[in-house]
Amino acid sequence: MVIFRWYRSIPSWSLPVVLALLLVLAPYLGVGSGTQRLLLLTCILSLVTSGLSLSFGYAGELALGQTAMYATGAYLTGYLAMHWVNDALLLVALSAVAALVVGLVSGVPGLRLGGWSLAMTSFFLVLLVPQFLDLLEKYTGGAIGMVGIPAPKMFGHKLTAVGFYLLVAIITVVWFALMRNLITSRHGIAFQVLRQSPVLASSLGISVYRLKLTAYAVGAIPAGIAGALFAYVDKYLSPHSFGFTLAVTVLAAAILGGAKSIYGPLVGAAVMQYGPLRSSDFEQYSQVIYGIFLIVAGTLVANGVAGLVTKGLRRLENRFAGAPPGGEVDLAAPSHRHTALSLPPMEGARLEVTGIRKNFGGLQALGGVSLVAEPGRITALIGPNGSGKTTLLNMICGYYKTDEGTITVGGEDITGRPTHRVARAGVSRTFQTPLFPEDISVGEAVAAGSYMSPYVGMPSSILRLPAYRRAAASDQDRVSRVLGLLGLTDLAGVEAASLPLGTRRLLEVARALVSSPRVLLLDEVASGLDEDEIERLAEIIRAIRDAGTTVILVEHNFKLVLSLADTIRVLAQGELIASGSPAEIENHPRVLTEYLGVRQEAQS
Ligand code: ADP
Numbered sequence: 062m063v064i065f066r067w068y069r070s071i072p073s074w075s076l077p078v079v080l081a082l083l084l085v086l087a088p089y090l091g092v093g094s095g096t097q098r099l100l101l102l103t104c105i106l107s108l109v110t111s112g113l114s115l116s117f118g119y120a121g122e123l124a125l126g127q128t129a130m131y132a133t134g135a136y137l138t139g140y141l142a143m144h145w146v147n148d149a150l151l152l153v154a155l156s157a158v159a160a161l162v163v164g165l166v167s168g169v170p171g172l173r174l175g176g177w178s179l180a181m182t183s184f185f186l187v188l189l190v191p192q193f194l195d196l197l198e199k200y201t202g203g204a205i206g207m208v209g210i211p212a213p214k215m216f217g218h219k220l221t222a223v224g225f226y227l228l229v230a231i232i233t234v235v236w237f238a239l240m241r242n243l244i245t246s247r248h249g250i251a252f253q254v255l256r257q258s259p260v261l262a263s264s265l266g267i268s269v270y271r272l273k274l275t276a277y278a279v280g281a282i283p284a285g286i287a288g289a290l291f292a293y294v295d296k297y298l299s300p301h302s303f304g305f306t307l308a309v310t311v312l313a314a315a316i317l318g319g320a321k322s323i324y325g326p327l328v329g330a331a332v333m334q335y336g337p338l339r340s341s342d343f344e345q346y347s348q349v350i351y352g353i354f355l356i357v358a359g360t361l362v363a364n365g366v367a368g369l370v371t372k373g374l375r376r377l378e379n380r381f382a383g384a385p386p387g388g389e390v391d392l393a394a395p396s397h398r399h400t401a402l403s404l405p406p407m408e409g410a411r412l413e414v415t416g417i418r419k420n421f422g423g424l425q426a427l428g429g430v431s432l433v434a435e436p437g438r439i440t441a442l443i444g445p446n447g448s449g450k451t452t453l454l455n456m457i458c459g460y461y462k463t464d465e466g467t468i469t470v471g472g473e474d475i476t477g478r479p480t481h482r483v484a485r486a487g488v489s490r491t492f493q494t495p496l497f498p499e500d501i502s503v504g505e506a507v508a509a510g511s512y513m514s515p516y517v518g519m520p521s522s523i524l525r526l527p528a529y530r531r532a533a534a535s536d537q538d539r540v541s542r543v544l545g546l547l548g549l550t551d552l553a554g555v556e557a558a559s560l561p562l563g564t565r566r567l568l569e570v571a572r573a574l575v576s577s578p579r580v581l582l583l584d585e586v587a588s589g590l591d592e593d594e595i596e597r598l599a600e601i602i603r604a605i606r607d608a609g610t611t612v613i614l615v616e617h618n619f620k621l622v623l624s625l626a627d628t629i630r631v632l633a634q635g636e637l638i639a640s641g642s643p644a645e646i647e648n649h650p651r652v653l654t655e656y657l658g659v660r661q662e663a664q665s
């Protein structure tokens with residue numbers, strides 16, 4: 062217990078900092094040259110692996126092209142050091158750029174085609190590396206290899222063995238520090254959302270294609286850097302070092318360390334270097350052993366060693382710190398009851414849907430629906446199951462292409478725009494089935510809603526520039542305000558996906574609200590909530606309307622609709638059959654017949 066409290070009081074960055082110091086200072090701590098070499102190779106392998114874990118572990122795209130980028134860096138550095146200028150830092154930088162270019166060139170077609178094509182393209186890229194090296198024999202030395210690479214120099218001075226070790230160790234430490242900054246920024250959350258749910262990612266304004274390409278291209282950089290460093294290790298390059306075995310080694314290191322983990326690649330690379338790669342007998346059987354290992358590890362330790370450690374720590378934490386596993390929010394509790402409900406003004410936009418038609422195969426889901434939703438008003442959309450309500454929301458969001466008709470937001474035509482661009486026009490939504498990626502806390506899930514507002518680029522996030530700091534601070538403000546509004550403050554640290562349905566629905570509203578949307582689409586947010594929760598939700602929706610947003614409320618609960626809506630549209634079998642004020646709809650003859658069931662329920 063005491064130990065545990067002590068453990069919790071140390072900041073999370075202290076362990077990495079201590080390890081980084083040990084790594085950099087190893088030569089001065091009596092570590093022999095043999096071990097130094099192993100550490101050096103571990104650093105190099107961990108850099109390559111880190112690239113894979115960014116695209117595979119975080120962005121969810123299995124792409125093995127790192128071997129090709131590694132080879133690019135290595136041969137480029139070897140060649141330039143011999144024939145142009147031998148400056149390790151300059152060549153490391155050039156190799157990073159060259160690798161980035163290889164990443165973009167192979168990533169664009171691979172990702173454009175979608176599905177598994179990046180996995181395929183990058184796989185073939187890896188298989189082609191030896192052929193390329195052969196083809197460029199004049200420069201690479203072909204099968205014989207590149208011989209005669211000079212010892213590294215920096216600013217005209219030859220580096221000693223220890224000097225080179227320091228260079229590699231420091232570059233590795235800096236890279237992992239930058240990766241940590243990236244992963245703990247909004248982009249890290251965006252990666253997790255992207256990996257688990259591209260649909261959700263695009264509804265938050267994230268361009269799935271661009272973010273995946275970025276992850277793959279950024280992941281190319283450390284591979285190129287690692288290649289440049291590797292060229293100086295033995296001052297000799299052989300095509301054998303860049304074959305398929307390397308690709309599998311990197312994959313094994315990534316999975317072993319935990320692909321979705323910042324420092325996992327270091328753990329995986331260390332295990333690979335100290336274990337299998339050291340024994341020469343191993344070479345012969347390496348692919349078989351890796352293959353078996355990957356199958357076993359892939360099924361048993363999904364998140365690698367780093368994942369196991371994190372899980373273990375979390376379990377200990379729950380046990381000793383007596384942290385309530387939590388989940389239920391008591392919305393009826395006095396603390397929630399008396400929270401004043403006021404939202405800062407939001408700028409709504411008029412949503413106009415004209416003549417929208419959509420067929421799925423032979424089935425007509427929408428047969429020419431037109432409606433207008435005004436800012437500062439709640440427009441309810443009701444209708445029996447299967448009448449096309451969700452489909453209409455999906456059309457507005459750009460998930461489906463319209464067969465006919467137009468959609469405008471604030472006078473701007475958004476018909477046919479991809480989902481992430483509709484989101485960027487200020488349209489925010491909740492999902493009928495709440496969508497929350499695993500391993501994301503409530504706070505992070507809500508913060509994900511403001512990925513685009515304002516957008517902070519990766520360079521700013523990685524370098525923690527003022528733009529990032531400002532956005533991070535305002536994110537935190539907005540997130541805690543919205544969580545407070547919904548009475549979810551106490552749950553900020555709890556895993557979102559583990560919450561009960563009712564709470565997840567409220568969380569969907571929180572996530573949609575945090576970006577101050579111009580148009581808010583709510584799809585059956587009240588279903589599964591109890592009376593108290595519904596009452597709270599109704600207050601919140603009113604507050605959102607009063608703040609000025611355009612609200613579209615798709616809802617089954619007729620009583621709730623009557624009490625909330627300013628105006629109601631009724632859909633049946635993809636056609637609008639009635640529209641009017643709550644009083645008019647309540648007494649509308651066609652609605653009465655279509656909704657007899659619902660009305661009896663509402664009156665009882
Ligand atoms: P609601 O939300 O009003 O209950 P939906 O919009 O989900 O209804 O569905 C309207 C109709 O369109 C249903 O008949 C449904 O089966 C059909 N539909 C919805 N999405 C698809 C799809 N992706 N492919 C085929 N049919 C679909």
Ligand code: MG
Nearest residue numbers: 450451452493
């Ligand atoms: Mg629906």
